Amino acid sequence: MNGNMTPKSRKVAASSLLFGVAVGDALGVPVEFQPRGSFCVAGMRGYGTHNQPPGTWSDDTSLTLCLADSLSHGFAPDDIAGNFVKWYDEGAFTAHGEVFDIGISTAKAINRLKAGVAPEKAGCSGVNENGNGSLMRIAPLVFYFYLTDKPEAERFELTKTASSITHAHPWSVAACYIYLEYLRKLALGMEKRAAYTELRGDFSEGNPYIDADTLGKFARILRADISSLPESGIKSGGFVIDTLEAALWCFLTTDSYRDAVLKAVNLGEDTDTTAAVTGALAGLVYGIKAIPTVWLESLAGYGEILRLSGAMMEGLAA
Numbered sequence: 189m190n191g192n193m194t195p196k197s198r199k200v201a202a203s204s205l206l207f208g209v210a211v212g213d214a215l216g217v218p219v220e221f222q223p224r225g226s227f228c229v230a231g232m233r234g235y236g237t238h239n240q241p242p243g244t245w246s247d248d249t250s251l252t253l254c255l256a257d258s259l260s261h262g263f264a265p266d267d268i269a270g271n272f273v274k275w276y277d278e279g280a281f282t283a284h285g286e287v288f289d290i291g292i293s294t295a296k297a298i299n300r301l302k303a304g305v306a307p308e309k310a311g312c313s314g315v316n317e318n319g320n321g322s323l324m325r326i327a328p329l330v331f332y333f334y335l336t337d338k339p340e341a342e343r344f345e346l347t348k349t350a351s352s353i354t355h356a357h358p359w360s361v362a363a364c365y366i367y368l369e370y371l372r373k374l375a376l377g378m379e380k381r382a383a384y385t386e387l388r389g390d391f392s393e394g395n396p397y398i399d400a401d402t403l404g405k406f407a408r409i410l411r412a413d414i415s416s417l418p419e420s421g422i423k424s425g426g427f428v429i430d431t432l433e434a435a436l437w438c439f440l441t442t443d444s445y446r447d448a449v450l451k452a453v454n455l456g457e458d459t460d461t462t463a464a465v466t467g468a469l470a471g472l473v474y475g476i477k478a479i480p481t482v483w484l485e486s487l488a489g490y491g492e493i494l495r496l497s498g499a500m501m502e503g504l505a506a
Contacts, residue, residue, distance in 0.1 A: 208471015
């Protein structure tokens, strides 16, 4: 990838990111909630935790596709929220026509949307409502930033709006923003380690949109080098900051899509989300050709994911 992508290469980048999310998600679904060390995933498998066939992805990918579909018409919170409701009520954007996994905060927010609450006010905002439900779906927004060359202030406000449909607490918003800023650097063609160094530099003297206390929660990412930690220092539950740390750690300590997502899954606990967030990074950088063919061939909804990635980029470029 580079900073002057052609329309064709943009579509490839979008499909690489979306398939990166979906494959990572599907690898993690069968072992979700299982503790680290109690299993070893080396390839695509099925059943297990949710009793789903191999290649089945969960809410992580579904909500990512909801956003990608909406972005084909531009950035419209009402439209994004409408897709979330379609997913929740009708099984739209699912692997097999049904919703089998949903986070507590996401369910609360969608029920508020259904009750008529505005999207920007529907998200959970309590300190104990900082699950990874917005981080896991936010990655497609990077293409909106890239193709429209949004300034930093607008990137933050767009991120805040998109996250706040389900997760409105400042920690969740900040996690999404830091993740998207890193993805943006990667989309612009930076090498992953150089991009991480620059990311830390961007936040070294604070940030005008994130308060100091919130930014301090991300010290292991922004002040230190998260990749220098041993596996024992990485948590892999559903807390949004833990998920961002784990995804960056998996991505920065490996050199291929396969190794990054398998490392994420084998951390245990919230396996599908950690691998989905990692998968977006690894998919974007290594490309769809780096995803093992046997994994793609077993993936549910391959054609629909490909269609949505193309439609998103065509809509954004219009």
